Amino acid sequence: MDAPVKVLVVDDHAMFRTGVRAELGQTGVGRVEVVAEAEDVDTAVAAVAAARPDVVLLDVHLPGGGGVEVMRRTAHLPDAPRFLALSVSDAAEDVIGTIRGGARGYVTKTITGPELVDAIGRVAEGDAVFSPRLAGFVLDAFAGSVPVAAVDEDLDRLSEREREVMRLIARGYAYKEVAKELFISVKTVETHMSAVLRKLQLSSRHELTKWASDRRLL
Structure with missing residues (x-):
């Protein structure tokens, strides 16, 4: 049997991290394992280096620079993890900026436990995963057919x-x-x-x- 995917949960809300850990522990038995948590950019970078997760569940907005900063500061590590954004935001500049920053997928916090387990597994295997409403938008944005709002x-x-x-x-x-x-x-x-x-x-x-x-x- 394959080993479970090792997951790092990064979010600045302790209650949310606890909820994700509990949900993954209940619905992802044998498939995923939460090996660490982090609450900001610095603790996330340290946790990636120490826990060596396969997948990082990454909130877009974090104290210390945001999810993109976490990806930038860990890109040089050997066997760097894959990143799956898990955010309340589905705004254009967040989604596109995060994908351009290196994330393999982007899902919103309305996702169910089983869907999240499946998304983590797919990202671990190298697939790109998006919430249904975001998939077409991301493709259109990168194709240049939809203008992405500039941060003003x-x-x-x-x-x-x-x-x-x-x-x-x-x-x-x-x-x-x-x-x-x-x-x-x-x-x-x-x-x-x-x-x-x-x-x-x-x-x-x-x-x-x-x-x-x-x-x-x-």
Whole structure:
């Protein structure tokens, strides 16, 4: 019997890492094994070197530089792992930037446990894996038929967490739904939302939705 795929889970939310570990432990018995966790770029780079995983489940937005920075800093290692992005974001600049950075796949956090186990196995074998809604978009983007939104000065003003909150609010999520999705409090969501509107010089959710839509961020 083949050995299970060794997995490193990288996400800055401890509760999410715990949930992924539990889910993989339940649905991936004999197929995958979580060998380590990391919460930011520095701990992820160290964990890759120490644990020697086959596949890294990598959040796109991380303290210390983001998922692309993890891939850049570990590319030189012998037997470097393959990377599978697991993110709440399906925005153009995140998906394309992460794939260009070296990831073999990109799936969103709406994925089920069995689907994630299957995705990890396929990436370990060298396949490219994408959530269904993203696959066609990625192909079109690399073919040049779909313009990828450029990161503009307005977007640069927002922190990574503010970007996550902005996208969910712009898509119509209620504050409670955003809090649940990002594992933060409703009060924290409100604080981030106020900062987003202030930095972008917008006055309402309606204006924010139009702003994000115009930049293909939804």
